[in-house]
Amino acid sequence: MSASPARREDTRVGATPEAIQAHYDAGDAFFALFLDPTRTYSAALFANGADDLEAAQLAKIDWHLERAGVRAGKRLLDIGCGWGGLIERAVTTHGAAEAVGLTLSAAQARHVSASRNARLSARLEDWADHTPAAPYDAITSVGAFEHFAAAGLAREVRVAAYGRFFAKCADMLAPGGRLSLQTIAYPTGFDRAAYDATDYGVFVREHIFPESDLPTLPEILEAADDAFEPVIIRNDRRCYARTARIWRGRLRAREAEAVALVGERRVRDLDRYFRTSAGAFDIGTLQLLRLAFQKKLAFQKKRTRACP
Numbered sequence: 001m002s003a004s005p006a007r008r009e010d011t012r013v014g015a016t017p018e019a020i021q022a023h024y025d026a027g028d029a030f031f032a033l034f035l036d037p038t039r040t041y042s043a044a045l046f047a048n049g050a051d052d053l054e055a056a057q058l059a060k061i062d063w064h065l066e067r068a069g070v071r072a073g074k075r076l077l078d079i080g081c082g083w084g085g086l087i088e089r090a091v092t093t094h095g096a097a098e099a100v101g102l103t104l105s106a107a108q109a110r111h112v113s114a115s116r117n118a119r120l121s122a123r124l125e126d127w128a129d130h131t132p133a134a135p136y137d138a139i140t141s142v143g144a145f146e147h148f149a150a151a152g153l154a155r156e157v158r159v160a161a162y163g164r165f166f167a168k169c170a171d172m173l174a175p176g177g178r179l180s181l182q183t184i185a186y187p188t189g190f191d192r193a194a195y196d197a198t199d200y201g202v203f204v205r206e207h208i209f210p211e212s213d214l215p216t217l218p219e220i221l222e223a224a225d226d227a228f229e230p231v232i233i234r235n236d237r238r239c240y241a242r243t244a245r246i247w248r249g250r251l252r253a254r255e256a257e258a259v260a261l262v263g264e265r266r267v268r269d270l271d272r273y274f275r276t277s278a279g280a281f282d283i284g285t286l287q288l289l290r291l292a293f294q295k296k297l298a299f300q301k302k303r304t305r306a307c308p
């Protein structure tokens with residue numbers, strides 16, 4: 001009998017491709033009904049009185065690209081690229097030489113691959129499996145971190161999983177490279193166990209984002225500390241309340257088409273999710289964190305010493 005093939009130890013504890021596809025592969029036509037034309041599915045950045053959703057999504061994308069240091073000639077990796085709005089703007093407006101997106105959604109990867117811009121590409125690949133052709137100058141990750149640890153894990157398991165993400169990002173970045181991250185988070189001290197047991201907690205886990213959980217800011221900073229120093233930390237929770245209300249209004253305005261595309265249950269569930277999460281962002285039981293990090297010089301040195 002031949003020996004079984006060697007298997008590398010899989011320490012990933014985040015959402016599986018099946019769980020991601022259960023949400024994101026509901027059909028591009030469905031998401032196009034309520035998202036803005038850039039197909040951005042994360043909190044926008046409403047500033048200076050702007051209230052147009054597309055303008056606010058572009059402002060958010062620009063914020064991350066600038067904080068990550070994306071300029072002419074730079075190479076960018078976008079972890080959790082969705083339908084590719086950020087990587088497209090990186091090459092068309094910020095002059096990036098190359099922008100690579102990673103997603104676990106086959107529909108999203110197909111959508112980006114249909115673009116005719118040779119400097120853009122999307123890979124159907126988990127960040128943990130990505131091997132860059134050369135180090136990136138910048139990394140962005142917007143609205144994907146929420147999927148990097150499944151629900152019900154002990155704090156130390158969650159922080160260890162986030163730590164592997166930050167170490168991997170630092171490994172893939174050139175010296176001095178920056179990472180710009182956006183994620184929904186629970187406030188510090190949030191009673192996660194009590195929330196998980198509520199009807200709404202069960203609903204989100206079972207019907208909206210299976211196999212996913214939210215971090216807190218201290219967990220993120222602790223996990224990042226070996227590899228990155230934080231440069232900017234913002235909590236723009238009111239931006240997500242506003243984004244979710246706009247999505248809800250647009251979905252309701254196209255309800256009949258939405259039901260025809262994905263069925264009544266999914267439309268009702270998403271309507272409930274947008275309504276309830278907007279309220280949670282209003283009162284601060286959900287936060288919307290935007291964080292810019294700089295790779296630590298010490299991380300580079302430690303790695304260099306470990307690899308003579």
Ligand SMILES: C[S@@+](CC[C@H](N)C(=O)[O-])C[C@H]1O[C@@H](n2cnc3c(N)ncnc32)[C@H](O)[C@@H]1O
Pocket residue numbers: 014015020024039040041042079080081082083102103104105108125126127128141142143144147148
């Ligand atoms: C809420 S969407 C955000 C998409 C996009 N960044 C935006 O702002 O519109 C989350 C994205 O994270 C991706 N994702 C989740 N877990 C991932 C993983 N382990 N590796 C790569 N992508 C992942 C999903 O496939 C999806 O594209």
